[in-house]
Amino acid sequence: MTRQKILITGASSGLGAGMARAFAAKGRDLALCARRVDRLDELKAELLERHPGIKVAVAALDVDDHEQVPKVFAELADELGGIDRVIVNAGIGKGYHLGGGKLWANKATINTNLVSALVQIETALEMFKKAGSGHLVLISSVLGNKGVPGVKAAYAASKAGVSSLGESLRAEYAKGPIRVTVIEPGYIESEMTAKSATTMLMVDNETGVKAIVDAIEREKGRAVVPRWPWAPLVQVMRVMPPRMTKRFA
Numbered sequence: 001m002t003r004q005k006i007l008i009t010g011a012s013s014g015l016g017a018g019m020a021r022a023f024a025a026k027g028r029d030l031a032l033c034a035r036r037v038d039r040l041d042e043l044k045a046e047l048l049e050r051h052p053g054i055k056v057a058v059a060a061l062d063v064d065d066h067e068q069v070p071k072v073f074a075e076l077a078d079e080l081g082g083i084d085r086v087i088v089n090a091g092i093g094k095g096y097h098l099g100g101g102k103l104w105a106n107k108a109t110i111n112t113n114l115v116s117a118l119v120q121i122e123t124a125l126e127m128f129k130k131a132g133s134g135h136l137v138l139i140s141s142v143l144g145n146k147g148v149p150g151v152k153a154a155y156a157a158s159k160a161g162v163s164s165l166g167e168s169l170r171a172e173y174a175k176g177p178i179r180v181t182v183i184e185p186g187y188i189e190s191e192m193t194a195k196s197a198t199t200m201l202m203v204d205n206e207t208g209v210k211a212i213v214d215a216i217e218r219e220k221g222r223a224v225v226p227r228w229p230w231a232p233l234v235q236v237m238r239v240m241p242p243r244m245t246k247r248f249a
Contacts, residue, residue, distance in 0.1 A: 001219070003085035003135050007031040007076055009063055009120060010090030012039035015139065015188065018209035019087065019216075024051045031076035031083060033061035034090070055080055063090045063116040070123045077127060085135040086124035087216070088117050088162075095151045106154035113158035121165060125178065133177040137216050138166045140184045142230050146237045148245050159184075163222075170221045182222045183212055186230035201229065 006023055010016040012034035020030055024047040032040050040058040047056050057079040061072045077083045091113045096102035121136065128134030143152060144159030166182035173180055187201050188208030203211075203226055215223035224231045237245055 001135075003028070005029045005031070005080045005083050006085045006087065007033070007073065007083045007124075008087045008089055009033055009061065012036040012043065014205070015185070015209060015212065016087075016089045017043055018205050019089070019213055020047065022209055022213040024054055024056070027051065027054060029055040029080050031057045031059075031080055033059045033072055033076065035060065035062045063120060064112055066116065066119045069116075069119050070126075073120075073123050073127065082131060083124075083127060083134070085137065085216075086120070086127070087137040087139065088120045088124070089139045090116070090120075091139070091158075093155055095154045097150060098153050109154045110158050113155065114161040117162050118165065121169070125169075128178045135179045135181065135216075135219060136169065137181045137183060138162050139212075140166065140182050142184050142186045142224060142234050142237070144184060145234050146240065146245050147242045149243060166222070179219050180221065181216060181219055183215055184222070184224045184230075184234070185212060186224070186226060186233070188212075188226075201233075 006028050008016050008019055008030065011020050011032035016034065020032055020043060024030060030047070032043065034040055037058065037060040044056045044058050047054065057076050059072045059076055061068060063069060092109055094105040094109045096105045098106065117138065124134065124136050128136070140162040141159040143156040144163040146156070147153070148156040163182050163184065166180055169180040185208060188203055189205040208226060211225035211227070215225050224234050
């Protein structure tokens with residue numbers, strides 16, 4: 001099934017902007033939202049210049065402003081004449097050692113990556129139920145498969161929560177008409193991974209985004225991307241002692 005009208009949160013940079021470019025090249029209409037509306041306007045101009053046949057709607061949205069999420073989603077849906085697919089992508093990578101005195105950083109990560117994701121999920125499902133169908137995509141992480149000591153502990157926990165929500169929803173909507181996909185990216189070049197020490201396993205943004213978009217288009221229930229080397233590494237991570245997973249953070 002071709003999902004023509006796609007909404008992406010956190011679309012102003014990184015994977016969100018990359019997915020927007022990839023879907024635009026496929027001729028899809030896009031609803032893009034993020035906090036930095038100036039970047040969204042620049043991205044919209046770029047996409048329309050390259051692909052004049054598509055529609056692009058943009059809106060400012062801080063997903064942590066939970067009351068605004070349904071309002072902005074509705075406005076974007078009205079502008080495009082509906083939404084076929086919602087990609088819950090907005091997230092942050094803040095974090096500190098648990099008990100290290102920076103609760104605010106870990107709390108912000110849990111709030112944005114999990115609580116605000118839940119708000120987006122609820123909003124998208126309500127839209128899809130009214131429309132009679134839809135495709136919900138949750139951008140999680142390979143780090144959601146295992147507890148990770150150190151500064152990534154809260155981030156890994158937040159993504160484990162996202163993956164768990166996706167698993168629950170796949171069971172609930174196993175027979176449709178709503179499809180649910182959880183994407184677990186490995187390390188892909190973006191603003192969020194720019195300061196990561198794990199560069200040996202990093203792939204460039206174009207390669208990573210292509211793997212993500214290909215998996216989304218197949219509408220599989222769960223996909224680890226890029227498949228190599230991350231699919232086998234995830235299997236290893238699941239059986240490793242937690243103290244050893246820090247090397248993946």
